[in-house]
Amino acid sequence: MTLQQRNSLLAFCAAGPFTSIELQKMMLLYTRQQRTMSPAFDFIPHKMGGYSFTLRHCLGGLQGAGYVSRDTDSSWRITEAGFAVLSKEAPEARLLMAGFCRNVSVRGEDLIRLTYEKHPEMAIRSEIAGNLFPKTSEVVAQINRMKNLSPGVPLLSLGYEGRTLESYLQVLLAAKTEVLCDVRKMPLSRKFGFSKKTLEAACKSLGIEYRHYPELGIPKEDRADLKSQSDYDNLFCRYQETVLKTTLASKAVDEIALLVKNGRNIALTCFEKLPEQCHRTRVLRRIEEETGLNAVVK
Numbered sequence: 156m157t158l159q160q161r162n163s164l165l166a167f168c169a170a171g172p173f174t175s176i177e178l179q180k181m182m183l184l185y186t187r188q189q190r191t192m193s194p195a196f197d198f199i200p201h202k203m204g205g206y207s208f209t210l211r212h213c214l215g216g217l218q219g220a221g222y223v224s225r226d227t228d229s230s231w232r233i234t235e236a237g238f239a240v241l242s243k244e245a246p247e248a249r250l251l252m253a254g255f256c257r258n259v260s261v262r263g264e265d266l267i268r269l270t271y272e273k274h275p276e277m278a279i280r281s282e283i284a285g286n287l288f289p290k291t292s293e294v295v296a297q298i299n300r301m302k303n304l305s306p307g308v309p310l311l312s313l314g315y316e317g318r319t320l321e322s323y324l325q326v327l328l329a330a331k332t333e334v335l336c337d338v339r340k341m342p343l344s345r346k347f348g349f350s351k352k353t354l355e356a357a358c359k360s361l362g363i364e365y366r367h368y369p370e371l372g373i374p375k376e377d378r379a380d381l382k383s384q385s386d387y388d389n390l391f392c393r394y395q396e397t398v399l400k401t402t403l404a405s406k407a408v409d410e411i412a413l414l415v416k417n418g419r420n421i422a423l424t425c426f427e428k429l430p431e432q433c434h435r436t437r438v439l440r441r442i443e444e445e446t447g448l449n450a451v452v453k
Contacts, residue, residue, distance in 0.1 A: 156213045161222075162245035163195040164213055165237050166252035168223045172230035177262055178214070179206055180270045185255055187274060197321035198277060200328065201360070204270055204284075205277035208320050208357055212347055276301050280328075280361070307331035307420050310450040312439055316428035320348025320357060326453050327363060332422040334364045336411050338435050339425050340372025349426075368411070370403040373434050387432050395437045408438060412445035423450070 167173065167181060179198075183205040186194035198205040214231065217223045222237030233241065241249050261269055268287045271278045275297045278284050288295050308330035315323050327335065335358050342351035355365040373394055381387055398404050414421050423442075427433035430452050439450045 156216050157195070158244075159193075159195045160209070160213050161217065162241065162248045163252070164210070164217060165222060165233055165241040166245065166248040167256070168217075168231050168233040169238060169241060169249050170253045170256040172226065172232045173262075174228075174230055175211070175214070176203060177266055178231060179210060180204070180266045181256065181259065182207070182210060183270055183277065184259060184273065185252070188255075197319045197325070199321045199324045199361070200277050200280040202280065202282045204267060204281050205274060208353075209347060271298070305329050305331055308422075308451045309415055309420050310439070310442065310446065310448050311420070311422035312430055312435060312450045312452045313422050313424045314426055314428040314430070314433060314435075315344075315346070315349050315424065316426050318428075320354075323348070324357060324361065327358075327422055328361065330422065330451070330453075331420050332363055333419045334366060334414055334421045336421055336423050337365065337367045337425070338371040338423060338438055339367075340369055340374055342367055342369075344426070368407045370401070370407050371398070371434075371438055373398070381432075384431065391434055391437050394434050399437060399441065408441045409445070411438075412442045415442065415446045415448065 163182065163185075164178075167178060167185075171178070173181060182196055183198050186196060186198075196207045196210045198207050200206075214223065217237065218225065220236075222234055222240060223231055224234050225231055259266070259269070264287060267283070271281070271284060271287065272294055275294060278294075278298045279302045281298070284295060284298055311327075311330050311332060313323070313326055318326075335354075337351070337354070342349075342354070344350050348354060348357060351365075351367060358365040373390070377390060381390065399408070411421060411423070423435045423439055425433050425435045427435075430436045443449060
């Protein structure tokens, strides 16, 4: 959790109380209004509109630290300990959020409705939009138009380096990915959202199937002394001539290629942002050969 995330959440809880849904919507409105290059939280279209898994995770961390508490009515409040930290380290944040909350005075369904009106792109996966607006509403029409903006990507290459979980998931949603194929040997990460259990749960909540293919991974120790692109190239050549020719790896590649041939949009994922520094590029070459498609790299 960054200081920006901590202080923003504490400031909102000090201006509250808010339910979890209200806190998500207020933070969405606030971050979009700020238009900063580095917002405290990113959001994705979810079942009830804009949602941040990272915000939920940070809120749990603040609760564990004793800085916020949850009432019996599920509303979040700042504790004395949290207020002391906020007053000492970010008093300007407290004043800023208090002013923002006075200007956005609606709560409950009215607050959700407001976020849909201002940011219909966050409502394209909403399960409740039809209950909030008349079917003939321009907001509903705009949401429906936005659902069909992307034609989908049959074969996608995506690294999570430098991305938040939400910005990563946004790429998958924009590509209309149906199956995420994780080719890491060990699907663990110190960065929130990218260890197997958390990533799989996030994907599932968006209707994306997660599959892990450890047989296509590269052991961590093989990547220890990579200093130049030549080092990467040599490693991936060895990988292509050894690992990719094993029975298990060949079977995994065939399985992924079959998904594509059957019309499912798949994304191959690993850590590295640069495709030339990730072994998934060699896997993609095999899949491209089998399917006749060219992968889109993000």
